[in-house]
Amino acid sequence: MIEFMKRTAEQAGAIAYADLLRLKASSIHRKGTCFDLVTDTDRKVEEFIIGQIRAEHPECGVFGEETGRSGQDREFCFIIDPIDGTASFAHHLPNWSVSIGLHRNGIPVAGVVFQPVTGDLYYAELGKGAYLNGSRIHVSSRTDLSEVIAGTGFACLRAQWKEENNLTFFNRIAPQVQDVRKYGSAALDCCLVARGSLDAFWELFLQPYDVGAGTLLITEAGGxxxxLFGGAGFPGKGFLATNGALHKPFLSFFHDYRHLCR
Known part of the structure; x- marks a missing residue:
């Protein structure tokens, strides 16, 4: 199954990258707010991925960002984000990716994230480790907050910049760590934690397809x-990924702020 997922992600990425080279403003749309973009390519790529699944694995369900759920009661379900980081894609920035996860009865068992601009292919299978372009990857070993590079994001579903959209947490964490980065693709943020480039990543208001592949990459890399409160209620109650050693210190930043994660 993982070879099918890798191949499909690379093919989907090639379709998206070809469209990027001729992207026009007329193909960029707004879903609900001026912050939440979708392009014709998002839909095209998702349709391609679903077509591949239907052709080779029709027994599996599908949950896609653009098309919703189909066959969600089946044992295996693919979780698809055709272009994670659509705003970056629309502005010709490199931080966007194709994310395909496979869950068995709700548990991640395989995940692939492909970054077409760099050609980086991340993948993992349950119990088999995490890989980047064929080489095993691991989370970082940092334990000192003053040496930490953390990643975060600000949900595109916001109506405006508000306290409950991560600003409280950002203002608590940023002074305590070496630096904070915002890449604009939760799937890639997960990959950066898995490879040890980021030591931690947190965000609010993510959707299952945002981290459908990245979650497994992190845990298989040792993270x-x-x-945000140490439970299994992600991404609904926020999402926190660390190298493991930093998890308890990061959880302390979110204590007593459950009201911001409704």
């Missing part, structure tokens, strides 16, 4: 994933 830890929970909601």
């Amino acid at each position: 830890c994933v929970t909601d």
Whole structure:
């Protein structure tokens, strides 16, 4: 199954990249707010991925960002984000990716994230480790907050910049760590934690397809994933991924702020 997922992600990425080279403003649309973009390519790529699944694995369900759920009661379900980081894609920035996860009865068992601009292919299978372009990857070993590079994001579903859209947490964490980065693709943020480039990543208001592949990449690379309060309620109660050693210190930043994660 993982070879099918890798091949499909690379093919989907090639379709998206070809469209990027001739992207026009008329193909960029707004879903609900001026912050939440979708392109014709998002839909085209998702349709391609679903077509491949239907052709080779029709027994599996599908949950896609653009098309919703189909066959979600089946044992295996693919979780698809055709272009994670659509705003970056629309502005010709490199931080966007194709994300395909496979869950068995709700548990991640395989995940692939492909970054077409760089050609980087991340993948993992349950119990078999995490890989980047064929080489095993691991989370970082940092334990000192003053040396930490963390990643975060600000949900595109916001109506405006608000306290409950991560600003409280950002203002608590940023002074305590070496630096904070915002890449604009939760799937790639997960990959960066898995490879040890980021030591931690947190975000609010993510959807299952945003981290459907990345969650497994992190845990297979030796990291830890929970909601912002140490439970399994992610991404609904926020999403926190770390190298494991930093998980407890990061959880302390979110204590007593459950009201911001409704």
